[in-house]
Amino acid sequence: MNGFAESGESVDLCFVHAADIHLDSPFASIKLDSPEAAEAFASAARASLQAIGQVCIDQGARFLVLSGDVFDAEQRSLRAQHELWTVLGGLAEHNVHTYIAWGNHDSLSGWRSAFSWPDEVHFFGPEVSTYPVIARGREVARVSGISYPQPAVGENLALMFSKQPGDPFTIGVLHCNVGGDPAHANYAPCSLADLAASGIDYWALGHVHQRSIISEEGPAVVYPGCAQGRNPRETGPHGCFVVRVRVSAGGVGGAGGVGGAGGVGGSCDCGRLSVEFVPTDVIRWHVLDISIDGMFTVDQLIEEVRGGMARLAASSNGRSCAFRVRLFGRGPVHRELALDGQDALLSAARESVSYGERSDWVECVQDFTGPDVDRDALRAGGSLISDFLCLVDEARSDPALLAQIRNALQTKLARPRLARMARGLSDGELLQIISRAESLALDLLLEEADS
Numbered sequence: 001m002n003g004f005a006e007s008g009e010s011v012d013l014c015f016v017h018a019a020d021i022h023l024d025s026p027f028a029s030i031k032l033d034s035p036e037a038a039e040a041f042a043s044a045a046r047a048s049l050q051a052i053g054q055v056c057i058d059q060g061a062r063f064l065v066l067s068g069d070v071f072d073a074e075q076r077s078l079r080a081q082h083e084l085w086t087v088l089g090g091l092a093e094h095n096v097h098t099y100i101a102w103g104n105h106d107s108l109s110g111w112r113s114a115f116s117w118p119d120e121v122h123f124f125g126p127e128v129s130t131y132p133v134i135a136r137g138r139e140v141a142r143v144s145g146i147s148y149p150q151p152a153v154g155e156n157l158a159l160m161f162s163k164q165p166g167d168p169f170t171i172g173v174l175h176c177n178v179g180g181d182p183a184h185a186n187y188a189p190c191s192l193a194d195l196a197a198s199g200i201d202y203w204a205l206g207h208v209h210q211r212s213i214i215s216e217e218g219p220a221v222v223y224p225g226c227a228q229g230r231n232p233r234e235t236g237p238h239g240c241f242v243v244r245v246r247v248s249a250g251g252v253g254g255a256g257g258v259g260g261a262g263g264v265g266g267s268c269d270c271g272r273l274s275v276e277f278v279p280t281d282v283i284r285w286h287v288l289d290i291s292i293d294g295m296f297t298v299d300q301l302i303e304e305v306r307g308g309m310a311r312l313a314a315s316s317n318g319r320s321c322a323f324r325v326r327l328f329g330r331g332p333v334h335r336e337l338a339l340d341g342q343d344a345l346l347s348a349a350r351e352s353v354s355y356g357e358r359s360d361w362v363e364c365v366q367d368f369t370g371p372d373v374d375r376d377a378l379r380a381g382g383s384l385i386s387d388f389l390c391l392v393d394e395a396r397s398d399p400a401l402l403a404q405i406r407n408a409l410q411t412k413l414a415r416p417r418l419a420r421m422a423r424g425l426s427d428g429e430l431l432q433i434i435s436r437a438e439s440l441a442l443d444l445l446l447e448e449a450d451s
């Protein structure tokens with residue numbers, strides 16, 4: 001049987017944990033100007049699902065856990081359902097089971113399946129339910145999970161899970177926000193303490209798109225992140241986790257309350273749990289930051305952009321890449337960019353990306369450069385501009401002022417999503433925004449002064 005290796009009283013159990021595949025995602029937020037690129041991104045989500053299936057087979061996993069947002073929308077297209085049905089059906093033929101909890105994007109309220117699913121595919125309902133994992137006639141582990149009944153869930157669903165002493169090694173499948181991550185909607189909010197109190201051994205979470213192992217043991221709390229970066233904020237490798245754990249085989253025959261002598265029951269030997277990341281993304285997002293400081297001509301900039309893209313592409317193991325190029329700094333090139341240089345640069349960058357089999361895309365070029373000015377002289381000049389620059393420098397160096405700016409952003413931004421993002425900004429990110437604002441304001445003030 002796959003997924004197990006037996007040794008004495010224990011078995012080595014292997015499973016794959018993925019989440020946030022977002023099949024059917026329209027990728028509407030991406031500024032891609034070709035239908036080919038749109039199609040490539042649409043098929044990237046499907047391809048990452050296939051890659052996850054392949055990881056299960058290659059690694060000899062016993063089962064796959066999908067922790068919500070498998071589909072991007074309540075109204076799952078037949079095409080996406082067929083894709084999932086095909087991949088999970090293929091796994092079932094290898095006797096690999098799949099356990100699925102739905103999240104905020106694909107809650108139960110929109111679930112009306114047009115397919116008959118193999119017995120090896122298990123869907124969690126609106127209450128916590130539990131499936132036994134059987135090895136050689138014994139229950140060696142359990143998979144518990146819950147799905148969102150509707151897209152917005154304000155309750156703490158983690159409180160509904162509980163593992164009793166003596167129960168076998170238990171995996172909890174949940175789409176939730178641990179610790180109020182401001183970058184994501186606060187659905188099924190819970191704390192690390194709530195998760196620990198449940199007694200669950202491995203929390204297979206979904207919702208946060210950046211992978212993280214919040215806790216390695218007691219319990220393991222893991223976000224695999226999305227399986228394919230979906231926008232320029234989701235840069236770098238994305239994929240799934242392969243989990244291996246040695247559990248006790250001391251249980252008997254699948255009935256409830258098993259666990260063997262001394263309550264070992266496969267539980268909590270979490271020191272023997274290993275979690276390995278395997279990338280499944282087929283298009284990799286990169287943000288390329290270039291400074292125009294010290295550049296005098298646009299061809300220097302084009303050279304720099306092309307070189308940077310080639311470097312990032314080379315680090316992506318043969319995958320297609322999508323780039324967002326951001327330009328910073330100040331110098332003579334700024335003026336050229338302000339005329340029509342940005343378009344020219346974009347086409348030049350797009351021309352540079354053809355590497356045989358692979359297709360790469362430049363999503364956009366963002367220009368945050370500033371004019372070629374003697375900042376020190378302007379600052380000392382005793383004008384409105386000088387007052388402004390002094391204030392900016394003060395904001396950069398005074399933590400109290402920085403905190404005030406953060407606070408102002410949170411309270412003044414009308415859109416809740418923007419306010420949440422402002423709350424989650426690091427000091428570094430805030431300083432970067434201040435630098436961009438300085439450039440922009442300086443441009444406007446100098447224009448004013450010229451006219």
Ligand SMILES: [Mn+2]
Pocket residue numbers: 020069105207208209
């Ligand atoms: Mn998601």
